[in-house]
Amino acid sequence: MPILEVNNLTKIYESGMIIRRYIEAVKNVSFSIEEGEIVSLVGESGSGKTTTANIILRFLKPTSGEVIVDGRDIWKDINTFEDLKEYRKKVHAVFQDPFSSYNSFYPVDRVLYQALELLGKNPKASESKDLIEESLVSVGLEPKHILGKYPHQLSGGEKQRLMIARCWLIRPKLIIADEPVSMIDASTRGGIIKLFEKLREEEKTSILFITHDMGLAYYISDKILIMYLGEIVEQGTPEEIISNPKHEYTKNLIESIPTLYKKWS
Template sequence: MTGASAASAPILEIEGLRKTYGGNGFFVKRAGHVALNDVSLSLGGGRGQVLAIVGESGSGKTTLARIILRLVKADAGVVRVAGEAIAGGGVQTVNDRRLRQLVQPIFQNPFEAFSLHLPVEEYLVRTAINLGDEATARSPEATIADALSAVGLSRTTLAGKGIRAFSGGELQRISIARALIAKPRLIVADEPVSMVDASLRMTIVNLFRELSRELGVAFVYITHDLSTACYLSDQMAIMRHGEVVDFGVPDDILGSPKSPYTKALMDAIPTLDRRWID
């Protein structure tokens, strides 16, 4: 592959993902709930691309995120990151260590990202040793310092403290640093600001934007909020009832939404105007 075509190869390709919860009872055949129905998406391979996924509660956003992170197994389909199959239904995929080097999560609740029992810094050191490259293995502290500095913190902030010593906003920032330690190609963030104090939300959203541009890491950013999705993303997918009903560049979707549902979402935001996307 030439340099130019490698650069333009998609960072994320999702093909034909399907997921049904429940169903197929042992005695009685039940239909089950179709959470994802033939979902296909892709995100270009330029530096730091952001794919926003927007949809109402129950539309399948978290199911999609958890399949990408291999926390839930799909019934069918495949997820590729930088050309490597990482998840899907019954396909040959990379091992767990490789998966975590390619993709890292940021959860809605940052407390989920850390150990309750270890000081935060010790947990970060373990992450660095488990997932880092050779340079990181030699000096995990340096990698951690770099990751913390990318989110505007330093190691002195951590100073032997456990997770309870931090506010939700601080801990979410540290969880973003944790996700950077493995130098992943893709970060999957599932409603990462919904539990953060409203006054800090925009700072964290802007941090994602900075990280994508400066470090070149790609993001899947899941939100209920169409305005933030438009502000942050290069590509946007609108989901409803387990299906992608609109997909493309935010500007194009807002200019001519394919689905009446997208139109309804837009109409629900009276202040949405060109300033959000220009």
């Protein structure tokens, strides 16, 4: 059974005060993710990839279609607060801007405390302290350099690592990572990418990796979905997509990506 199943998802936005516009941000999107699989959703700005992520995260209600996580429809089968908590333990998000996930008035420890509270653990207990240190070590952070610090004292890379430490505490079945490295310097990106790979290896976590960067998608994924104007226009393994793109849009996209080892003709 796939961990995530998205069936015929559609989201229509209405906007405009004087002249009403209807924008189909997501059009009849269907895909699934198996346990331990990394699937990339690749698209440019306005392709609808973030809207799709927000629907799966239950931040946005779709106009039609269903999202099934671990066998349960997230819009029909989640009714109580307990259900929702259960869902938040199963599906966790890592966002683009690591700064926005923090409250600058509290030490960064708080994001880990919140994770522990979600698990029903007392963050002050000594057992919790061990869990926190363990999670920090697994994302390559030195606990004594991180705990007690405020968000502005950490670099973007460190903040993003800390968000992934949260995943180590919660151990969700599915991570929705929305452009998790696009605001991080190139030379530290690789480290973050490896953390996602490690989670998949050791915890069999499934990851939906949302990105505009075909290079990253090619490197990290088992399957790539190409999204364009709200639709998934093509999907396949990274090799299939890169060496044999079928849709015009994908062809054009791949031709436009600057390559390192070959100069454009």
